[in-house]
Amino acid sequence: MKKSTDPRHLSRELALQTLFSRDFNGIRDGVLEFDVQDLSILDEIEKYNEELYSSLVNGVREKHEEIDSLIREFAPQWPISQMKLVDLQILRIAIFEGFLENITPPKVAIDEAIEIAKEFGGETSSKFVNGVLGAIYEKSKENE
Secondary structure (H helix, E strand, O other), X not given: OOOOOOHHHHHHHHHHHHHHHHHHOOOOOOOXXXXXXXHHHHOOOOOOOHHHHHHHHXXXXXXXXXXXXXXXXXXXXXXXXXXXXXXXXXXHHHHHHHHHOOOOXXXXXXXXXXXXXXXXXXXXXXXXXXXXXXXXXXXXXXHO
């Protein structure tokens, strides 16, 4: 798969890594977090959308409970504590971006999440992410 050079896509990848590292290390206040500049060097990312990156990282942190409530509602068979951490972070980013804040249209957020799940997740991650986000999308269409 060709590596994306779209600055917005790369911002989502960096946000995923930042959020993942925070939760993986058990750090909630950001003390031992990777710096985005270090991550961009490691990932060989020359240009990313700094505004989107900041919005995603800060927004997911601020709306953590609201986002997780939606995940629990639309994936009741998967307790959050049993989800793969990378899949959980991908869901959180997409829900924040596409459904809570409407930074991008929901379908774009879903497509991006699926692509990132293919790149960073396990064998079934993209299907899992698609299923949960698709259910949220269908419910949001009913409510309109």
